[in-house]
Amino acid sequence: MPAGGLGGLGRMLVLAGAVIAIxxxxxxxxxxxxxxxxxxxxxxxxxxxxxxxxxxxxxTSVVLSIVLTLLLWLLGRRG
Known part of the structure; x- marks a missing residue:
């Protein structure tokens, strides 16, 4: 089993669920x-x-795209 295997998949699913709930x-x-x-x-x-x-x-799609692009760009600059 590769590193992160099912545990990594589980974390990804929990994160996706949290994003959908938010x-x-x-x-x-x-x-x-x-x-x-x-x-x-x-x-x-x-x-x-x-x-x-x-x-x-x-x-609405254009506005949401711009907002999400800026948000992800700002979050990407931290790392």
Whole structure:
């Protein structure tokens, strides 16, 4: 068994679960602050027709990408 084997995999799964849980809590909290308008930014496309609904959060995706890129860049500079 390679070094870190199942223990390393277990740690990675726990970390992934923690990240997903934190993201869920942040989404719940974001709903309570209507001023954030996350998911309804300019650039988000929404099309509604009879029996059809399409939502493409392009503006939200760009903002989240920039924020996550900056956050990961800052965390990477520490190491």
């Amino acid at each position: 993201a869920g809590v942040l989404l719940i909290l974001a709903e309570r602050f209507p001023g954030l308008r996350l998911g309804r930014l300019p650039g988000d496309l929404s099309v509604e027709r009879d029996g059809f609904r399409l939502y493409l959060p392009l503006g």
